Amino acid sequence: MEEWERWERRVQTAAHPVAYRLMRAVAARGPVVRVPRVGVVVSDARVAREVLLDTGAYTKTGPGAAAGLWTPVLGPRTLITLEGAEHAELRRRLGGLFTPGYVATVCERVLRAPLADLERRLAAGAEVDLVRVVRDGAAGVIRELVGMPPGGAGFAEASAAVSAVRLWRTTLTGRQTERARAALARLTEAAVAAYRAGDESTAAGRLRALGLDEAEARGAVGLFLLTGTETxxxxxxRLVALAHDTGRGPDGITDALVEEALRVTSPTPVMLRSAARAGRIGGVRVAAGERVVIATLLCARAYGPFAPDRDAAETAGLRRLWFGAGPHFCLGMPLAMAEVRAVVGALRGFPELSIAGRRPARGVLVPSYARLPVRARAGGVPGDGERARKPDRRRR
Ligand code: HEM
Structure with missing residues (x-):
């Protein structure tokens, strides 16, 4: 097994030891497979797209889908708990917050200082935990976007509450709901105050100007916090690690490599839907109310292993399935890409980046590293099964 694959497998199994192995076994049985107590699992991109685009037949609001998990925490009127005309209308109003021009301005304003600090520390030879840098940066960007004051306490609490969700659950436990709701309520307090004051210099105030009522604005702020950091x-x-493990420094991270890394990591490994009526998916009978699990990671991995030099045309058929498809396609994609570019841009000046003692995160919802310490000099100190950089690393 290649180095990148060994680490990616560790990241996946640390997050979901049972589900990851189960999913792989299921995919080996066919593109659409019914798994008792899980649902109908789809691991073929073409079929997945058909399901995601057929919102009359497969919804996020029925039993076993996203609404069951998140309505108790975020309220009933959010993008991920609505379908049809109501969803389209809310999304139209929120769209202005995520235009490429606006997110670029927010990223530049929020990330300039922390990324300059990252560069300074690397240049001084210090070891820097990239996970922490990205978490603080992404949280700062979302705070700015939704008009929350700086400060971190409630943020870790809210993301811990979210991380407690298991991949196969259809509802949160009472305790998980209470914890997540309380943490998000504390977090969104300032945003709601801005909404009430109608302060249009903050996004929360802008949400009011965009015509959202208070419950919708609170739901939007909570949703952005949930979706905009852990991803x-x-x-x-993982992008930086993949480049490293295939013999590249950050200077070798091209746009094409970013796309290929998104494909093999597929940060949100599954998307959940519920069958609104009886039907068939790829020849498999589906009952009304049954859960459909789109195994995004497996759909994307079916196109082969990580190949940094792959011609993007080979995987064009996926059409960025890792950001979803259809009306729920990731609203935050421009923001995500702007943040990725900003961090990679800061690291690019350090082609000899080494990784020492990385650690996959255990028992989390979104597979990730808990720590990824990097240094600017070649030959990091091996630890936790880490190997030193390969001597034959490539240059581009
Ligand atoms: C690499 C990073 C990211 C990935 C891979 C990703 C992936 C996804 C996917 C797969 C969906 C669709 C889920 C479904 O249909 O069930 C989604 C929806 C969404 N994402 Fe992202 N996302 C990322 C970053 C972000 C960021 C930074 C934000 C900022 C707030 C964000 C906000 C949203 C929102 C609001 C939705 C719901 C859209 C709707 O239901 O209409 N995402 N994302």
Whole structure:
């Protein structure tokens, strides 16, 4: 097994030891397989897209889908707990917060100082935990976007509450719901105050100007916090590790490599839907109310192993399935890409980046590293099964 694959497998199994192995076994049985107590698992990209685009037949709001998990925490009126015209209308109003121009401005304003600090520390030969840098940066960007004051306490609490969710659950436990709701309520307090004051200099105030009622604004702020941090904490360190493990420094991370890394990591490994009526998916009969699990990671991995020099045309058929498809396609994609580019840009000046003592995160919802310490000099100190950089690393 190659170095990148060994580490990626460790990241996946640390997060979901049972589910990851089960999913791989299921995919080996066919593109659409019914798994008792789990649902109908889809691991073929074409079929997955058909399901995601057919929102009349497969919804996020029925039994076993996202709404059951998140409505008790975020309220009933959020993008991930609505379908149809109501969803489209809310999404239209929120769209203005995520235009490429606006997110680029927010990223530049929030990330300039922390990334300059990262560069300074690396240049001084210090070891820097990339997971921490990305978590703090992504949290700062979301705070700015939704108009929350700086400070971190409640943030870790809220993300811990989210991480407690297991991949196969259809509802949160009472305790998980209470914890997540309380943590998010504390976090969103300032944003809600901005909403009430109608302060348009903050996003929360802008949400009011965009015509959202208070419950919708609170739900939007909570959702952005949930979706906008852990995904990047998952992806960016894994991107840098993938480049490293295939003999590249950050200077070798091209746009094409980022796409290929998104494909093999697929940070949100599954998407959940519920069958609104009886039907068939790829020849498999589906009952009304049954859960459909789109195994995004397996759909994407079916296109082969990580190949940094792969021609993007080979995987064009996936059409960025890792960001979803159809009306729920990731709203935050421009923000995610801007943040990825910003961090990679800061690291690019350090082609001899080494990784020492990385650690996959255990028992988390979104597979990620818990720590990814990097240094600017070649030949990091091996630890936790880490190997020193290969001597034959490539240059581009
Ligand atoms: C690499 C990073 C990211 C990945 C891989 C990712 C992936 C996804 C996927 C797969 C979905 C669709 C889920 C489904 O249909 O069930 C989604 C939806 C969403 N994402 Fe992202 N995401 C990322 C970053 C972000 C960021 C930074 C934000 C910022 C707030 C964000 C906000 C959202 C929102 C609001 C939705 C719901 C859209 C809707 O239901 O209409 N995402 N994301």
């Amino acid at each position: 990047l904490v998952s992806f960016v360190p």
